[in-house]
Amino acid sequence: MNDAALTEVFMNESKEIISNLESDIVTLEENRKDQEIINRIFRYFHTLKGSSGIVGFKTVYEFTHHLESLFDKVRSGDFDVDSDIIDILLESIDWIKSELFTDVDSDESAGKRHELTLRINRYTGKDAADSAKSENFMSEVGAYKGIGSGERFFRINAAFRDNIFFSGIDPLMIIEDLSTLGDVVHNNIQLKRIPDFFVLDPEQCYLTWEIIIRTACDEMKIRDVFLFVIDDNEIDIENVTDRYTDARQKSWGTEKKLGEILIEKGIINDNDLDELINLQGDKHFRLGDIIIQQGLASPRQVDEALQEQEKIKRKIEISTVRVESARLDNLINLLGEIVIGQASLHRLAEGMDEEESFVLNNALYGLDRVTREFQEQIMSIRMVPIGPTFEQFKRFVRDTARATNREIKLKIEGGDTELDKTVIERIGDPLKHMIRNSIDHGIEPADTRAAKGKPAYGTITLKAYHQEGSVYIDVIDDGSGIDAEKVRKKAVALGLLAADAEVSRDRVLSMIFQPGFSTADQVGDLSGRGVGMDVVKTNIEDLRGSVEIKTREGEGTLIRVKLPLTLAIIEGMLVSLGETILIVPLLSVIETIQVKQQDYRTVEGRGEVILVRGEYISLIRLDRLFGIEANCKEPWEGLIVIVESEGERLGIMIDDLIGQQQIVIKSIDTFITSSRSISGATILGDGKVALIIDIHGLVQEIKKY
């Protein structure tokens, strides 16, 4: 379609409008107060004005503008339709017809138009200046296009209203448009208005932009980008070319003073800063306060600058710790070597006479201190606070509580407690399961609680803290607690416990961690499907942690998870079998005992067992399992280490206990051993290699036989 075709569309349209107008004007003459007809006539003039403007009939466009104004007044009741108006209308229609559809003498036509315009203006009260205004219409639109020369800097602060998206405006598109006008040299997005995740409404705009752009465009052009939003959003555009220093060339990513940031943003200049520092003098006023006091910047600007300062600081921190975790592991391994080397030196010193060893021991003392700190530092790099992991349960608790018709508050304590990254990554699922159990089996419905005199809402507390080189995570609920008698009956029914077994209450409770165990009479929607606490326990044990449970009937339950600070170093118990030294992770060790010959027997289907306080415990002979030589051939000759994994207790026969120490774990390649009973090795002070027994794997291996 070309312009000629468009003109034809216009001609047809105007013919139709004019014929409608003629018939409506005749009706209007008879019925001068018919509001519907008045409205319609107004709209016809309005449409005709719009169309003629588009097609380029400038005279018709301007003339219909007057007619439109006239009828706007009639429409709003400023004056009544009289026969003079009817005359004007009919003569105007004739003029439009001749102007559009016939070859007219332009002078004559202009004369008629002028005459009619004057008659119309008597009603609308407009003068000639006003009609000139409409002629400027087209040029006005073009005014935005002016592009100046030279490089300019503009600082733009754009805070959009929250519901901006609901008017079909995407602020990001505006920002993108802006960035096409030049180089964005600084783009700071304020995140402070973003609320807590759980109250965040994804359909709201919470961001505020602060942009400095280097451009050849003039301010008009910049403003034009924000044309549709500048009136009802907080958009500040400022030409900062004069004040914008070369501060931007200073490297980003180094720590900055507040003043520097403000200078960079072009809010203050170097002289201002000098003056400010003078004002600050020796007094302990904060620079930000002085700046606001002096009226050099608004509190908002200072606040934003401070936040940016904080952000830069954080950026520096983050950028310097981004290291592949494998490299950290390497460092830890190397550190292990240093510790081993040190142990050798200590042994060497022991062999010397006192005078000789004095100097060496002194030097070693200093080295010890440094390596210890070194170790702590490396470990701390892998440490992350557990807070975010805890926070993510807020939503989960809320949803689960709703689904089970309960009111539950989640309390978080010790969110800044740090744990090894790997541990954090793997503790989420077990914790979730424990919380789910607390909600499903622990917290009673509100009416039950009220009847018991408890607050209507239940409380689940997640608490993390450091103690004795371990990290503890407690999951505490103030629910109904666990009925130990019920657990016992269930355990007996499941054949996990002998009906007459005399076991401690704690031991009974630990049955909960047995596979397939659930005390819920009915299977709940969420938990109680038999896959549960046993998985929790296995997961935690895989992290070299342990879990215990304490409960008071009617008052609540506490599940305490104990985790190692790190996965790279463990507390180990050194035991000997003949010439071989093995390490048993201390976390798995329940006790070490000596047994009497009468407590030893062989049981059909279970092999060798020992009787410990009324309970039969399977006996493991590591010498046979690993094919090594042991001094003690019978259980009552040496010692038995009782260990526990997955609720299973085992007795490991050993010759002797050597001691307990921190063990740096070194992994062993699978071509050396594929035994699941060995989790790794370590190098002892004298350079000997000792294997670390994987209790979890050992239990699995034994079960196979």
Added chain:
Amino acid sequence: MSKYIMIIDDSPTIRVSVEMALKPLGIPVMQAENGQNALDIISQMKTKGEEIALCISDINMPVLNGIEFITEFRKNDRFTPVVVLTTEAEKDTIQKGKDAGASGWIIKPFQAEDLVNVVKRFVK
């Protein structure tokens, strides 16, 4: 499947000129004579799974005017941009449009270039 731009105006001249002006953008244009007509077309399009990228609507129209159209349209669609065509550069028409949920405006008469520039702000 491409999205459509819908031009809502009782004047065929305006509708055709908008369609011509937008031709270089390669976005198909739908025409509607008034607000009610537009709403009907949009609901038909929905059943076919077709989408609107942008509405350009006149204010003064018979049956359902521009403001009424936007108000009605926004009940089902809060995010699609709507640009109003207005001959009065007066704030109150623009403001009424904004209050109803309009995203921007174009002042008639417009040059093809002006129209394209406005459309480009909303349709990428």
